[in-house]
Every structure is written in C-alpha cells, then in structure tokens.
Amino acid sequence: MTKLAPVLSAHWDEKDSFTLEAYKRHGGYKASEKALAMDPDAVIQLVKDSGLRGRGGAGFPTGMKWGFIPQGDNKDHYLVVNADESEPGTCKDTPLLMANPHVLIEGCIIACHAIRAKHAFIYIRGEVTHVVRRVNQAIADAYAAGILGNGVDVVLHIGAGAYICGEETALLDSLEGFRGQPRLRPPFPAIAGLYARPTVVNNVESISSVPAIVMNGAEWYQSMGTEKSKGTTLYSLSGHVVNPGQFEAPLGITLREILELSGGVRKGHKLKFWTPGGSSTPLFTDEHLDVPLDYEGVAAAGSMLGTKALQIFDETTCVVRAVLRWTEFYKHESCGKCTPCREGTWWLVQILRDLEAGKGTEADLAKLLDLCDNIMGRSFCALGDGATSPITSSIKYFRDEYIAHLTNGGCPFDPVASTLFVGAGA
Ligand SMILES: Cc1cc2nc3c(=O)[nH]c(=O)nc-3n(C[C@H](O)[C@H](O)[C@H](O)COP(=O)(O)O)c2cc1C
Known part of the structure; x- marks a missing residue:
C-alpha cells in the first residue's frame, strides 16, 4: 500500500511552522544558497530531470516551461506565482501558504535565478485575507533578513476574487491592471507575458516543490511517484469523510488508500461519487476507487487529475x-x-x-x-x-x-x- 509521504507538509504540525525561524531550523534557505552557486541552466536541467509537473491543474513539466524563456534577449523576465486557487474543492495552496510561506519564497528565489528574472509576483486571491497577511509578513521577514532584495524582489498582488483570474493569461491582464480575461495564444507567456516580457507562470505548489528538489536531487524526487508522474503531491480530501484535509502522498496513490489512511467515508455511509481534481474534472464513482491518482491513470479512466481535489459525496447526496x-x-x-x-x-x-x-x-x-x-x-x-x-x-x-x-x-x-x-x- 502506498503511504503518505510528507515533504511539503513535513512540519505543518509545528505551531510556529510559518516563521522564518522555524523554516531555517529545518534547513530553510539552504537550497537557494546551493542553487545560486549553480549555473542557471543547470538548475533548469535539475528541475527537468526531477520530472516535476505543474500542480496548477494541467501537469505541464515545470523545467521544460522554464527552458522556454529566451536567453540573452536583454529583456526583463518575470516569475508569476499563481495563488488564485478558486476551483471548488481545491484547497491546497491556502494551507501550504499558511503553514509554510517561506518555502514558496525560497522557490521564487531559485526559479528567478534559473530563468534570469529579478522580479517575482505572487498573485493571491483577495478573499483569503488571513493568507494575504501571512505571506506579507513572510515577505517582510525575508527582506529584513536580507534574503530578498539582493537580486530578487517579490511583490504580493491581491486579486479581487475571480475564478477566471486563475487562468494564467487572465491573471496577467489582471496583474497589469486590466479586467481579468484570457488572452489569445500565441504568443505564449514565455515569449510575451507580463508587460509583454518573457514570463513563467507557475502554481504555488509547483514552485514550493523546488527547494526540496534542489536539496535532495532529481533522483530522490524521481524515486517517488509513477513512471511519468513523479514526486509527492498534496491531495485535498473534503466532503463526506471522517477526516477532511491535506494528505501528501506520492503520485499514483489511489482514493481507496487515501480513505484507508485518513479514516474513510463518514460512518454508516458509502461513497457515491467524487471528483479526482476539483469540480471541473469529470466525476468518478465507487468503480474508480483503485484508479492510480496520477496524470496518466486518471486520464485513462476518463477524467483529469487537475488539482487533486478529492471531493467525496456519499449516498445521501443528490x-x-x-x-x-x-x-x-x-x-x-x-x-x-x-x-x-x-x-x-x-x-x-x-x-x-x-x-x-x-x-x-x-x-x-x-x-x-x-x-x-x-x-x-x-x-x-x-x-x-x-x-x-x-x-x-x-x-x-x-x-x-x-x-x-x-x-x-x-x-x-x-x-x-x-x-x-x-x-x-x-
Ligand atoms: C478557469 C481557470 C482557472 C485556473 N485557476 C488556477 C489557479 O487558481 N491556480 C493555478 O495554479 N492554476 C490555475 N489554472 C491553471 C493556470 O492557467 C496555469 O495552467 C497554471 O497556473 C500553471 O502553473 P503550473 O504549470 O505550475 O501548474 C486555471 C486555469 C483555468 C482555465
């Protein structure tokens, strides 16, 4: 049976996990030191080799996306972190940012180095005021400690709370001060993104996964997950279950296993239907309890892994x-x-x-x-x-x-x- 494997969520149960002190206590900001001493292309190669795929829904390989940024073009490059998280059922970036905002900041420093950017923008959904406060404090602490401001600046942008602003090009329009509506592609953001400059847009969890990859190496990351879906990821369990919440496990775990590890469907009831990746992914039923929850397994069974938002509905639901x-x-x-x-x-x-x-x-x-x-x-x-x-x-x-x-x-x-x-x- 696949077990839970806390990497991102390793220290979430510590009271002060969100502080700079706690992050450093567990080796925080060592990965960015290591990455900054590396050639930027070597960092991109490492992320490519790790097999990390975007956790914002589409599963696009992160290292490959970084590699699309043109080099030697004498233009500013930007990193944009998508923290809009508005899909019904999706609730992983919010707890991640509440429990450990510094891992995202460190991931930003590493990603900026790799794509030769000096600015990272974190676009956060405005309704989650508590998360905004927490990330703001973490950014301020990182500046005060001299971690930010020495080559990389991070700007927190607060969105007005529109689901469409999670779509990466609508997000860029919104960030530029326009009404958030998707742009026609091409050109893709890697060529003409924020302010028409080469831009990488990545999800919070994708960027937050990078420090551990830099610290432990591509092989370590490759050793978890399945053939084409590597590493661990945050599965969000909600609805008619005994213990809703985040469960971090290697990609490829099944819903049956997650339910067994987490306490199962609420007592006296049985599973009727569920979403594997949020409400925009086709529903599954109890026939799909053993589908491997990786990109390929879920697609082969007729749905999408999406944001791994497992919303569970029992037989009382219409x-x-x-x-x-x-x-x-x-x-x-x-x-x-x-x-x-x-x-x-x-x-x-x-x-x-x-x-x-x-x-x-x-x-x-x-x-x-x-x-x-x-x-x-x-x-x-x-x-x-x-x-x-x-x-x-x-x-x-x-x-x-x-x-x-x-x-x-x-x-x-x-x-x-x-x-x-x-x-x-x-
Ligand atoms: C309507 C819509 C909403 C989206 N919302 C989000 C979101 O809240 N967060 C996110 O990371 N990606 C969201 N996406 C996906 C992004 O467009 C984009 O693929 C993602 O941010 C890329 O990051 P990744 O490669 O790290 O996954 C959304 C897409 C659509 C079409």
Missing part, C-alpha cells in the same frame, strides 16, 4: 443538485469574453434548475448534452470546458437519477436526511 450548484458557480464566474461560455453556462443553469425541480422532460437531457458539446472545445479558455465536465459525467453515471427527478416531479431525496452540497462556492 447528484443533480450538486451538479446544478457547480454549474451556477461556472455561470457566475464566466468572464463573458466568449459566447459559448457566457451564453452556454447561462442555459446550462436554466435547464438544470428545471430538471432538478422535476419540471423538464427527457429531451432536456439531450439538450443539455448538446449544449455541453457546443461549449467543450469551443470556448476561449478552459473555464467553459470545465463547466461541462460534471454535467456530462453525471449523466453518464447517473442518468437514472436525472430521470427519477422527472418521474417524481422533483428531487427524490429526502431534504432532511440529505446534506446535499454545501460549501461549493469560491
């Missing part, structure tokens, strides 16, 4: 209600730039509301799938695609439950016994 709630979120967060997403998500909500209330007909299910087909792959960015995932997958696995709403003239679930879906919003 799947139609849960999917409606998620769809309302995507409709609300659609930035309006493209028609398929702006109009499509609005119509998805109208039809789902009717279906949930038992007002539609079976033909509405076909209409819903047709709408999804017109959004998927036709939207300007992946927000639209993500909005269709819970709908198409829930109809695939729970068509009978949709029909039951129609024959019952409303939701067949007992509203008292059912805990339904709370806390879905950003």
